Amino acid sequence: MKVKAAVISEINQAYRFETLNLAELKDDEVRVKIVATGICHSDDALRLGHAGFPFPAVLGHEGSGIVEKVGSAVKHVQAGDHVVLAYAYCHHCEHCSEGIPAACQDWLELNWGSVHSDGSPFFTRDDGSVVNNFFHQSSFASHTNVKESNVIKVSKDLDLRLLGPLSCGLMTGVGTVINGLKARPGSSIAIFGTGAVGLAAMMAAKISGCSTIIAVDIHDARLELAKELGATHIINSKNSDAAELIREITQQKGVNYSVDTTGVTVVMKTALDVLAIRGVTAPIAVTNQELTINTLTDLALSSKNMIGVLMGSSVPQLSIPKMLEFFKAGQFPFDKLIKMYDFDDINQASADSLSGKTIKPVLIVDKDYRV
Structure with a gap:
């Protein structure tokens, strides 16, 4: 599948848009059409070379969107569901079993691994070269494949353009x-x-x-x-x-x-x-x-x-619904932190975040989305 993605090819470069090939969906994965995505300080830290991530890569890890397709082993979401995307975890290690998935034994491999655990890529260019994934999410793209553990289902009456930042920052x-x-x-x-x-x-x-x-x-x-x-x-x-x-x-x-x-x-x-x-x-x-x-x-x-x-130390599937409860009760007005940008303006949004001009930039990837 062809997708539009903002790619970083080298440390300290600007984002450049490319058309990439998205891999076939694996049995335990969910394909999501990205509606919007926050830019997190971590994205800028990686781009600037502060965290040793391999490039070229598609960054982004505060995505929200709509499920388009699910793998055969996926049980809890289906096509058409509205979702927020957080980090991935294994579900079965000691720490996940104790309810602390942020301490997952495989956390680094799943979220910092850049390719699938079997070595196959998420994204490739037409010449076959690999473009790395981030957070098993890479939400700076029109579509992405994620683990079921990345996914938090949300009500369809909520504005997906606001919700991505709940998943990380x-x-x-x-x-x-x-x-x-x-x-x-x-x-x-x-x-x-x-x-x-x-x-x-x-x-x-x-x-x-x-x-x-x-x-x-x-x-x-x-x-x-x-x-x-x-x-x-x-x-x-x-x-x-x-x-x-x-x-x-x-x-x-x-x-x-x-x-x-x-x-x-x-x-x-x-x-x-x-x-x-x-x-x-x-x-x-x-x-x-x-x-x-x-x-x-x-x-x-x-x-x-x-x-x-x-x-x-959060369980995203519990913490994000709780934050939305706080939001509805007027206790957590996180919308006051957000400024929206067109996806094409990602470099301006990143610059505004780094300068302090904007607290939380959110990129609108799907301009046709309506609540």
């Missing part, structure tokens, strides 16, 4: 606070970076009942939006000492939790430094920067914890 932010940090009512939290992930984490902190919610960024417009969405305090760290102000806000105690979404070394260290005794920080950005800590003075003496949280 927003799920990561929400899940980090609810599943990873397990934030308690009445607690305090500082969130560094108010992009889509950070603002989702902040809204989850409000839903969780945190009484002190501190948003830190260098963009005033984003900080004002953070205040509108539930931050009790905002700090522009370009103009102020964030650590000093957080200590003032918390009467020198520090915060119970912090989340870093920037991946910047000095910011990750600040997120650790501002913790209260027994505080917990979660650095969750895709980054090529490193952090050096002293395990005695930075962790042990204050009983602090630093945790790794992948994809919000």
Whole structure:
């Protein structure tokens, strides 16, 4: 099948549109016509060479669309279903069996593997050369083949153009606070970076009942939006000492939790430094920067914890419907973060995301879609 796809051929190149051949559907796969897809910071990180992904490739992992065809082993979706696409997992390893598919034993192979486990490609050019897949999804394409585990079925009365970002950036932010940090009512939290992930984490902190919610960024417009969405305090760290102000806000105690979404070394260290005794920080950005800590003075003496949280430790088939419940109840207005772009304008959307001009770009791939 011929598909239109935005291809990255080399590190730090712009997206270029190509017509590719999409492989035949495997028994455990679902073919989806993409309606829309978010651009995630991870896509930009890969394109810029921060995460060591092999090119050429079709990126994109916040897709939403309509099922066109299913393989013979697929049981839970059928042609015509409306779906959101998240990460893939195996279903049967120890961690999947315990309900933590983000820790799937085969997670890297399934989501970072670029070709099928049997070595066959997802996409090829007419000359036979392989174009790699990402997240077993590659939603920067008009059509794609995904695992059944990638798929979350949603109601047909919901606008698919809004829903893609729920599957990565927003799920990561929400899940980090609810599943990873397990934030308690009445607690305090500082969130560094108010992009889509950070603002989702902040809204989850409000839903969780945190009484002190501190948003830190260098963009005033984003900080004002953070205040509108539930931050009790905002700090522009370009103009102020964030650590000093957080200590003032918390009467020198520090915060119970912090989340870093920037991946910047000095910011990750600040997120650790501002913790209260027994505080917990979660650095969750895709980054090529490193952090050096002293395990005695930075962790042990204050009983602090630093945790790794992948994809919000979320089960997408449970978390996405829950986020939609929050949205319908007015508790999670993620639509305020979204700006829509034509698929053909992917390079402008990517640039606007990197500059901070747009919080969450969403590419409209199927212009004929109507709710």
